Amino acid sequence: AAVAEAEAAVEEAQLSLSAQILVLWGNVLFERSQVRHHREDKNWQTDCDAAVAKFNGAGCSKLDITRALMNHTSAVWKEEAKAEEAAKYKGK
Numbered sequence: 001a002a003v004a005e006a007e008a009a010v011e012e013a014q015l016s017l018s019a020q021i022l023v024l025w026g027n028v029l030f031e032r033s034q035v036r037h038h039r040e041d042k043n044w045q046t047d048c049d050a051a052v053a054k055f056n057g058a059g060c061s062k063l064d065i066t067r068a069l070m071n072h073t074s075a076v077w078k079e080e081a082k083a084e085e086a087a088k089y090k091g092k
Contacts, residue, residue, distance in 0.1 A: 033048035
């Protein structure tokens with residue numbers, strides 16, 4: 001029983017670490033999308049879409065993702081309904 005508990009703890013720690021990595025990766029992509037938008041790079045949304053996928057993969061709350069999108073410098077998702085739709089996992 002103790003071995004099974006230890007294995008479960010290791011697996012949970014690995015999942016937690018994976019989620020943290022996905023959040024960090026998503027943050028980098030999100031920030032890069034804002035910089036690219038500011039520089040008028042037409043491909044900025046690719047980074048933002050990838051960031052949303054990372055946040056979803058990490059299990060971030062839809063509310064947190066929605067709020068982040070609403071604060072994006074592009075102002076594409078200023079309206080909550082648009083941000084909520086964009087926060088959904090697209091499964092790409």
